[in-house]
Amino acid sequence: MMLKELAEAFGPSGNEKEVRAVLRGAVEGHVEQMWVDSLGSLHAVKKGTSSSGMRVLLTAHMDEVGLMVIGHDEKGGLRVRTIGGIDERVLAGKAVWVGSERIPGVIGLKPIHLLEKKERSEVTPLRQLVIDIGAEGKEEARRLAPVGTTAVFATPFRELGTAVMGKAFDDRAGCAVLAELLRGEPFRHTLHAVFTVQEEVGLRGARVAAYAAEPECAFVLEGTIADDLPREKEGSPTSELGKGPVITVMDRSFTAHRGLLRLIVAAAEEAGIPYQFKQPGIGGTDAGAIHAARSGVPSAAVAVPCRYIHGPACLLQWSDLEHTAQLMRETLTRLTRRALRRD
Amino acid sequence: MKKTIERLTQAFGPSGFEERIRALIRDEIAGLADEVRVTPLGSLVATRRGSGSGKRLMLAAHMDEIGVMVTYVDEKGFLRFTGIGGLFPGYCLGARVVFENGTVGVIDVEGKFDRRSKMPGLEDLYIDVGARSRADCPVRVGDAGGFVGPFVDRGQHLIAKTMDDRIGCAVLIEVMRRLQETPHEVHVVFSSQEETTLSGAQTAAFEIDPDIGIAVDVTGTGDRPESRPVAVELGKGPAVKVQDAWMVAHPRVRELLVAAAEAAGVPYQMEVMEMGTTDAATVQTVRAGVPSGCLSIPCRYIHSPNELVDVGDVEGAVRVLLELLRREV
Numbered sequence: 001m002m003l004k005e006l007a008e009a010f011g012p013s014g015n016e017k018e019v020r021a022v023l024r025g026a027v028e029g030h031v032e033q034m035w036v037d038s039l040g041s042l043h044a045v046k047k048g049t050s051s052s053g054m055r056v057l058l059t060a061h062m063d064e065v066g067l068m069v070i071g072h073d074e075k076g077g078l079r080v081r082t083i084g085g086i087d088e089r090v091l092a093g094k095a096v097w098v099g100s101e102r103i104p105g106v107i108g109l110k111p112i113h114l115l116e117k118k119e120r121s122e123v124t125p126l127r128q129l130v131i132d133i134g135a136e137g138k139e140e141a142r143r144l145a146p147v148g149t150t151a152v153f154a155t156p157f158r159e160l161g162t163a164v165m166g167k168a169f170d171d172r173a174g175c176a177v178l179a180e181l182l183r184g185e186p187f188r189h190t191l192h193a194v195f196t197v198q199e200e201v202g203l204r205g206a207r208v209a210a211y212a213a214e215p216e217c218a219f220v221l222e223g224t225i226a227d228d229l230p231r232e233k234e235g236s237p238t239s240e241l242g243k244g245p246v247i248t249v250m251d252r253s254f255t256a257h258r259g260l261l262r263l264i265v266a267a268a269e270e271a272g273i274p275y276q277f278k279q280p281g282i283g284g285t286d287a288g289a290i291h292a293a294r295s296g297v298p299s300a301a302v303a304v305p306c307r308y309i310h311g312p313a314c315l316l317q318w319s320d321l322e323h324t325a326q327l328m329r330e331t332l333t334r335l336t337r338r339a340l341r342r343d
Numbered sequence: 344m345k346k347t348i349e350r351l352t353q354a355f356g357p358s359g360f361e362e363r364i365r366a367l368i369r370d371e372i373a374g375l376a377d378e379v380r381v382t383p384l385g386s387l388v389a390t391r392r393g394s395g396s397g398k399r400l401m402l403a404a405h406m407d408e409i410g411v412m413v414t415y416v417d418e419k420g421f422l423r424f425t426g427i428g429g430l431f432p433g434y435c436l437g438a439r440v441v442f443e444n445g446t447v448g449v450i451d452v453e454g455k456f457d458r459r460s461k462m463p464g465l466e467d468l469y470i471d472v473g474a475r476s477r478a479d480c481p482v483r484v485g486d487a488g489g490f491v492g493p494f495v496d497r498g499q500h501l502i503a504k505t506m507d508d509r510i511g512c513a514v515l516i517e518v519m520r521r522l523q524e525t526p527h528e529v530h531v532v533f534s535s536q537e538e539t540t541l542s543g544a545q546t547a548a549f550e551i552d553p554d555i556g557i558a559v560d561v562t563g564t565g566d567r568p569e570s571r572p573v574a575v576e577l578g579k580g581p582a583v584k585v586q587d588a589w590m591v592a593h594p595r596v597r598e599l600l601v602a603a604a605e606a607a608g609v610p611y612q613m614e615v616m617e618m619g620t621t622d623a624a625t626v627q628t629v630r631a632g633v634p635s636g637c638l639s640i641p642c643r644y645i646h647s648p649n650e651l652v653d654v655g656d657v658e659g660a661v662r663v664l665l666e667l668l669r670r671e672v
Contacts, residue, residue, distance in 0.1 A: 236415030236423060236484070249485035250412055250427065255359030255539055277485045280412040281425030288540070292625075296384035296546030342381040343366065 001321060002026055003176045004157040007166040010100045012066030012083045012150045013201045016040055018100060019062040023175060023195050027182045031193070037212060040197040041205040045190065046182050053189040054337065057215035057297065058181065058328075059206055059286050060174030060222070061199035064167065065310050067096065067131070069149040076141040077108060077130030083150065084200030089123045090311045095154040098133055098145050104154065105133040153312040162318055163241075169314035171199065173223035173304040177325045187332045199286050203253070206286035210293035217260060217298040217340055219328065220287040222246075223316070224278060224303035236279045239305040242317045244274030245324040248301040250281065253288025257298035259339040264300060267330040273323050278303065298340045302328060344517050344657070347371060348501060349494040351509035355443060357410030357427045357487040358539040361385050363443075364406045368512060368533050375519040376531070382550060385535035386543040389519065390528070397526030398672055401553035401633075402518070402664065403544045403622045404511030404560065405537030408504070409646055410489040411440050411450075411470065413482055420474025422448065425465060427487060428538025429619070432463050434647040439491035440470060446481045447491065448472040492648035499578075499654055506650035508537070510640050510657060511559040517661045518668070525668045537622050544622030548629040555596060555634050555672065558623035559660065561650070562614050562639035571617070577641045578653040580610035581660040584637035589620035590627055596636030599672055600663060607666035609659040614639050638663060 002022075011019035020042050024034065033045040042062070048054075065084035072078060078098070093109040108130050110119075131151060135141035157166035178193055192213045196205035210218065228240035239246040247264055248256050268275040278301075291299040304324045307315045350371075356364030365387050369379065376389035387406070409428035416422055435450045442448070448470040452463045470488075474480035482488075492504025515531050522529075530551045535543035537560075548556060562582055565573030575582050583600045584592045604611040616639075627635040638660055643651040 250359060250539070253540070254542070255427075255536060258360070258362075279414045279425075280485060281414060291384065292540065292542040292545055294546065295550040296382050296386075296542065298383050340383070342383075342385050343362070 001176045001180050001325070003164065003172060003321065006172040006175050007157050007168050010097060010102065010152055011062055011064050011168070012152055013063035013198045015100065015150050016062040016197045019175070020195065023062070023179055026179045030183045037209060039205050039208055041209045042195040043209065044182055044193045046186055046193065048188050048190040049186050050188040054216040054335070055192055055213070056189045056332065056335065057192050057194065057210060057213045057218035057290065058178055059194045059196050059209065059218065059220050059290065060178040061171045061196045061205065061286060062175060063197055063200050064152060064170070065200050067151040069145050069147055071147060072138045072141040073130055074138055076135030076137050077132055078105070078141060078145050079130055080126070080151065082126065084310070086310055088126050091126060092124050092129060094312050096131060096151045097154045098131060098151045099149050103133050103144060105131040105151065108132045155313045163315055164318065165313050165315045167313060169306040169316055170223040170309040173306060173316060173321060174221035176321065177221050177304065177328065180325045181328055184329070189332060189335060196286055203286050203289035207289040207293070210290040210297060214294060215297055217257070218287065218290045220285045220290065220299065220301040221324070221328070222285050222301055222303035223306040223309060223314070225283060225309055226305035226307045238279045238282050239276055241305050241307060242319060243276045243305065244320060245327045246276055246278045246303040246305050248278045248285070248303070251278065251283050251285065252281065253284030254291045254299060256300045257340070259341065260298055260300040263334060263339045264302065264327065264331050267334050268327055271326070271330045273327045273330065275327065344513060345496055345501070347516055348510065348513045351513055352494050352503035352505045355441065355489055356406055356408055357489050358407040358536045360443065360487045361407050361535045365533070368406060368516070371516050372519055382547050384543050384546050386547040387533040388547055388551070389531045391519070391522065391525065393525045393527045393529060397528070398554040399528045399530070399551070401530045401532060401548060401551050401556045401626065402515055403532040403534050403547070403556065403558050403626065404515050405508045405534040405543065405622055406512055407535055407538055408489050408507070409538045410487050413484050413486045415484060416477050416480050418477050420472070420476050420480040422470040422472065422482065424470055429646055430465065431646055432465050432468060435465070435468055436463070438648050440488040441491050442482050442486055442488040444481060446472050448488070490648040500651055501654060502649050502651045504648045504650065506642050506652050507561045507645050510561060510642070510652055514559050514640070514657060514660045514664065518664045521661070521665055522668060526671065527668060529668060534622050541622055541625040545625035545629055548626040548633060552630060553633055556623060556626035557596065557635065558621040558626070558637040560621040560637060560639055561642035561645055562616055563645055564641045564643055567643060575612050575614050575641050577643060578655055579612050579641070581656055581663055582612045582614035582639040582641060584614045584616070584639055587616035587620045588618055589624035590635070592623070592636035593634035596634050599667060600636060600638055603667040603670065604663045607662045609662050611659070611663070
């Protein structure tokens with residue numbers, strides 16, 4: 001799967017052009033129709049083999065969290081704000097790419113030698129940080145990175161045995177799975193795939209895409225929180241690495257359709273694919289907007305577990321990515337209108 | 344009507360898990376509508392065609408209830424959980440919950456917690472279903488449960504779990520039972536998923552495309568010891584919503600409800616709710632917009648296992664809606 005190219009592409013919310021180009025190239029020739037909608041989401045329709053098949057919406061979001069330049073200081077530093085949710089604790093000292101031309105920069109940090117004792121136990125708030133791109137003064141900074149320029153973490157993709165590390169696995173992992181599905185054999189149902197924009201800032205791309213697609217049901221593909229790290233007390237991880245695709249029952253944005261949920265679980269068990277439930281009540285996905293489109297869309301969300309999402313470097317297991325694609329194939333093969341019925 | 348209220352409040356149906364309450368309501372309204380259907384998100388829509396000279400009206404009461412969802416089963420078989428909708432830790436302490444398979448559990452707080460001085464968070468609580476181990480536990484992660492709260496008839500007062508909003512469902516069922524002639528095409532929606540996302544009524548409204556939307560739901564009262572100053576009291580009649588945290592009721596819809604109450608001789612109150620909202624909030628912004636309002640049943644202890652309503656307020660709401668449906672709007 002083409003995760004490397006996708007993860008390294010520059011694509012903070014609202015600037016998804018590079019990701020879109022990578023995906024367009026990946027699915028070209030494997031789908032019958034392709035277009036970009038008014039907000040920038042890439043739609044790709046893969047016709048089903050059956051005339052009585054359904055129109056199934058499959059989405060993955062292209063955008064990633066990032067930073068936006070909001071001003072310049074006298075010494076040439078770029079003042080920034082976050083795009084989407086970033087923990088301020090992870091910012092100081094990190095390398096970033098500024099603009100799609102990837103001007104290298106670093107989020108300035110006072111060296112440890114100069115820290116007051118009190119400062120060592122505090123987080124420097126974002127409003128006190130600047131990106132340093134080596135500009136000599138305000139004018140040069142303004143010319144190289146005017147207000148509105150966006151930046152992302154500068155993290156190259158790396159393979160670590162059975163795992164991989166890189167930025168933006170939320171949701172380039174989902175994009176990779178969806179591209180893989182489109183590149184394969186057609187299903188009975190018509191797949192209306194949408195690589196959405198602006199998920200991280202409020203599910204905006206998915207809202208209009210679902211309205212346009214008018215599907216009978218929807219699957220949202222995600223890269224989700226894996227927090228299977230050592231902890232003080234026995235408790236429930238949101239999801240764990242290596243334990244297979246993560247299925248949402250309920251999160252803060254929607255409750256999964258029970259028929260679809262049963263179908264996904266049955267597909268996993270029959271095909272012998274490992275799976276896990278996402279700890280209910282945490283996070284939200286494009287399904288929050290999609291399920292409420294028009295007269296309502298029965299929806300489900302399936303995700304690849306990823307550690308350290310919304311940070312500079314995420315980590316996932318190849319096996320989880322492959323199992324997610326496999327589970328989606330098995331699910332789409334078994335999908336019938338009966339699964340959507342409500343008495 | 345009390346029998347219906349008892350049956351409705353005792354049915355299982357946390358948001359997104361409305362199969363049983365939907366089946367029960369379907370049963371209650373059998374023969375009362377020209378058409379009954381279920382929307383893709385699980386709302387039940389019952390349509391009365393009317394004589395054709397009026398408007399298309401949508402009346403909505405939500406059939407889902409708040410609840411718990413299991414997030415973790417520990418080695419000893421104790422459950423950790425999150426809320427489905429607005430679940431308050433204070434109302435959970437000592438409460439019983441029941442799962443779809445009939446398993447009953449008791450909620451308590453971790454032993455290290457100081458019960459006398461602090462209010463726990465949901466993360467400090469657990470459910471004990473009497474399991475001896477994780478393997479032995481009859482419920483799994485992702486299973487939904489609802490409060491156990493028996494129905495008590497105290498003559499003028501009724502107490503039970505899930506008056507929010509089975510009392511609204513009971514009002515609409517009663518309206519369907521008593522409704523004779525109406526000029527309007529009336530769509531009665533028993534909506535799903537109100538407590539979580541308000542999406543059940545929203546998507547039903549898209550399908551119905553009504554001229555006017557009215558939610559029938561509960562509202563809190565300001566008549567309890569040291570309660571927030573809210574000008575709604577139990578027993579003073581149904582309340583016509585002016586606004587809540589998410590919506591301002593359309594002034595014409597508000598006036599329609601007031602006019603209907605006055606014509607029917609039903610005492611009523613005006614409601615300004617500072618917290619929470621109803622289905623009307625999302626119905627209002629569907630398509631090009633739907634003039635919407637809400638008729639509320641005053642209710643004490645909302646989102647607890649013991650929600651308390653006044654029979655006179657409930658009967659008043661039925662009469663206001665029947666009067667509204669008889670009139671030109």
